[in-house]
Amino acid sequence: MDTYPLPDLVTIAPAVARHLGAGWSAQPHQDSDWSKTAFLVHRDGRRVRVSVDPYASGPIRQQLTVRGSEPEPAPEGATRELDGISFGLIRCAGTKSPERVAKEIARRLLPKMAAAYETWHAKVEQLREQETLRWTVAERLAAVPGMSQPARPTHRVSALTPWSLHWRGPDRGGYSTTPRASVSVDAGRHGEHVELTLSGLNAEEAQRVLCSLVAPGGRPALAPGR
Structure with missing residues (x-):
């Protein structure tokens, strides 16, 4: 014992x-x-x-x-x-x-x-709350015409994984000239943050995107050649 x-x-x-x-x-x-x-x-x-x-x-x-x-x-x-x-x-x-x-x-x-x-x-x-914010923003961006529905990678899905969306514009004859957008939506203590990767834009499209960042809601004219 x-x-x-x-x-x-x-x-x-x-x-x-x-x-x-x-x-x-x-x-x-x-x-x-x-x-x-x-x-x-x-x-x-x-x-x-x-x-x-x-x-x-x-x-x-x-x-x-x-x-x-x-x-x-x-x-x-x-x-x-x-x-x-x-x-x-x-x-x-x-x-x-x-x-x-x-x-x-x-x-x-x-x-x-x-x-x-x-x-x-x-x-x-x-x-x-952060996950609710992620989904709210992802749904808002999914409403853009041509944008995919929000998705998460199947190999690492969790309540903290960013939502991904994709957009492809009309074919302009090649991969490098066809406009595309990849979006990643995340959230943290300071609110939502969105990563946006663009490719295949022409000069006018790139200018419009940059102008929207410089002056949201407006389209200030740029000098020719700039």
């Missing part, structure tokens, strides 16, 4: 959940079992992961590792933007009573989780 048996999460986790108060329940990890990992879940979305290390030796085997988890799956592709948010981590003795463990979690972990959740939700909301 091991001198330092692993804490029995099958009985500890539900008991800790009860001592945490109304709204808390215990669930096994979807890829593990009660003996290694359990989640304490609140009906408001908070999730606390409780685990033991079966490979540890000595007194450490009886230690509970308790860490906060993100409240819901992050938007696809948003891992990098949400990196760095710590939901808190504490360790406590699994030999303590479930009531003592619950008090440790409430005192040392839940306040850190509350601050982290606020930051996480704010960032997720910001990412969703």
Whole structure:
């Protein structure tokens, strides 16, 4: 018999959940079992992961590792933007009573989780607003006659991938003389930004494009030859 048996999460986790108060329940990890990992879940979305290390030796085997988890799956592709948010981590003795463990979690972990959740939700909301802006701008540009519908590359689609559109004008006898436009629509903290690549323009078309950038809404005359 091991001198330092692993804490029995099958009985500890539900008991800790009860001592945490109304709204808390215990669930096994979807890829593990009660003996290694359990989640304490609140009906408001908070999730606390409780685990033991079966490979540890000595007194450490009886230690509970308790860490906060993100409240819901992050938007696809948003891992990098949400990196760095710590939901808190504490360790406590699994030999303590479930009531003592619950008090440790409430005192040392839940306040850190509350601050982290606020930051996480704010960032997720910001990412969703940016995606709404991307799509709004892409739809607006897709209304230009001849423009393709917005699309994303199939090999790296996520909620953060820019929308791409393409336009091709009438054939003027060759690739280099046929007007084309490639558009990439993205958004960030400072609003939308659009990359526009043009090719195959003649001098008059290029002048019109440049004039619209210099004086939006107007077409100031350029001196001949310039």
